[in-house]
């Protein structure tokens with residue numbers, strides 16, 4: 001029950017504050033209970049009453065205040081945004097947007113589902129068999145596949161299986177100094193690996209590592225050779241690195257596995273990103289285990305993909321920690337639908353035809369000029385893969401150029417539009433925005449331009 005209004009003199013306005021039970025009985029409030037839960041509703045009611053008691057609003061405003069607050073309350077605080085940056089796998093904006101097929105699969109998997117149940121026999125089934133099949137179909141070179149929570153989980157699970165506390169005397173993982181990478185938010189792959197038990201045996205230099213460096217490093221305590229794709233930088237100039245094929249030969253001659261972390265997860269070569277490694281090529285060249293993220297260029301949900309030789313993938317899957325990193329039904333469903341489905345949004349965005357992008361941007365600029373009489377120009381603007389893929393590779397495109405102040409104002413919209421700024425202008429890149437949003441985009445921008 002609500003606190004009663006404090007005792008007050010005859011015409012104290014606080015006596016007119018609506019009672020909790022009266023507010024809770026309102027039809028809209030009843031409906032909101034279904035949507036956001038009774039506890040949240042009661043809290044909003046209390047807050048409005050408190051504001052009236054404190055004199056911040058009139059007692060007559062309490063009801064309106066409650067209704068407005070209910071309208072704006074959601075059980076998930078995530079705000080869907082339009083990505084107008086031209087950065088396709090934008091880490092801060094949730095990396096890969098899911099395809100409609102993946103969304104459908106997510107919804108189907110959200111309830112009770114046969115994720116680990118054999119409908120024919122009525123007995124327990126093997127978890128995620130169809131996702132495993134989809135991965136193997138997408139990468140026929142792989143003998144076995146396992147999906148875990150994310151790329152970092154895949155790497156740590158592999159590292160600890162091969163060279164962690166349970167691995168006996170062999171505790172060293174050999175890695176080139178040119179591949180000791182840090183990705184967003186201070187996340188260093190070497191620190192992650194070492195935290196699971198192995199010791200990193202650094203070889204070569206930042207710019208040049210030779211096969212002889214690896215040969216010299218191998219010994220009694222070597223557990224594996226690791227090659228990591230430097231996802232977010234390139235080493236240019238006087239450089240050399242050892243290929244997967246050469247490393248595989250060396251590893252196998254010494255009875256060791258070769259692990260390759262390709263980062264972004266392309267299954268097959270992408271002409272627009274010629275330097276981006278692929279799962280298939282790494283395996284063809286002899287890697288025993290390859291790993292990648294599911295929500296970079298694969299374009300699916302956050303996931304870690306582990307593919308490779310049966311013996312090694314099975315060993316990784318049997319490690320006790322595999323259970324702590326296992327993929328949930330939602331991940332499995334969305335991943336299967338992405339890998340087995342049509343081209344996902346990230347690859348669509350990558351392949352956007354620059355001429356079509358220009359025409360679309362010009363149409364938008366024309367519509368804005370007609371509505372606002374403001375100069376809205378179309379300027380060249382390179383897109384990026386982002387999120388640790390296609391480092392330094394510009395993807396030619398176009399953007400709408402607006403006054404700089406709009407960048408902040410667009411972020412403040414109910415459906416925020418995230419633009420970039422350059423040389424004192426706000427740039428809207430349509431590459432990552434579905435075309436059906438264009439009308440809404442014009443209205444939103446026009447309203448701000450007219451202010």
Ligand SMILES: *Cc1c(COP(=O)(O)O)cnc(C)c1O
Nearest residue numbers: 150151152229231262263293388
């Ligand atoms: C992104 C990345 C990871 C980490 O993957 P998450 O899915 O973000 O956990 C690991 N290795 C490389 C090379 C990467 O690019």
